[in-house]
Amino acid sequence: MTTDTLAAPRLSAGDMARFVVDGFLEFGDLVPADLNAQVHADALAYPTDRPYDPNKPREFWDASPAVREVFDLPAVRGVVESLVGPEAVHDHSYLHTVPPGKREAQRWHVDSSLAADHPRQFDVLVCYFPHDAPPAMGPTMVLPGSHLRRVSYHDVTRYKNFVGQRQLHGPGGRIAFLHESLWHCAQPNRTDRWRFMFKIRYLPRVPQQGLFDTDGWDAAGIDAFYNDARRRHPWVGDGFAAMGPERRKWWRYLAGAPA
């Protein structure tokens, strides 16, 4: 990732508070339509039977100048840098696909084991859908707020449905930034078209403090947002009693405030 070109705008305190509570942020307007179309064309031209090879951790990235351009957009870099700081490590990336007519959903899972300093120290998973991805096409489903639970990879596969689960569907160019511990699963594709999602994992090189625009981090509106957070995720039930204080501690840490 380059950071010495155009200035990258930072997430606001309100945006960052939503990331803390929900575990992800999604945007529909960061990538120009012509660039989305070019990445989609590159995806369609890319072999569909190429499994992830850990010895080639950036194959589609290396194959598609357009996708590299997406992640060099100041608006995209600004979100990444607000979450994991400058010069974050592009650990690996992969073009995820769901074939037309695939009936099975992926099982719920997280992409991480037990981080020593969960949730403070986190990688970010950036999920980019270059084409229109209506619900029937199988865009990723996430469980908002689940990133605060301490679970490992496939501990959550026995769950099937939650009140409040949410699919990352929308017009082409949708891009979502996920905390590494967010529970998620790919969905069935009931259309006759391929579903593509390009995902990068970024690792921070710096402590994740004061990376966003912290102006107003302790404003009354932010405080009220946290007070109301328990109503955003009904699946948590009375678990808010444990998750609430953890969120507050993490928020102070992110803002660079004294503990």
Place this chain on the structure above:
Amino acid sequence: MANTRQQILILHLAEPDLGAATVAWALFDGTRPAGDQQMQAGDQAQPPYASVVDAMYHGWRVLQTPRLPTYPRGAEYETGPLPWEYVLERFAAADNANDD
């Protein structure tokens, strides 16, 4: 019982009270033909029963209830899987003849 199979329903409630609201659920259905598709992750927006008590009204038997929590000092704010997990079963006619 001939041609009956077990269904396992797992309900997660908002609180330990068996009448509390269902917040997550999973069904593993032995009455379906072998190889048939089971409940998939993310395939239902609304729970099949409002609570464990509601499921009992519909013939489900409670197999397992969760232990109530204790909180070791220093780990009060640890969270992991959903805590209020109830396992229920029901026997129903098999969808086809998978019998030996």
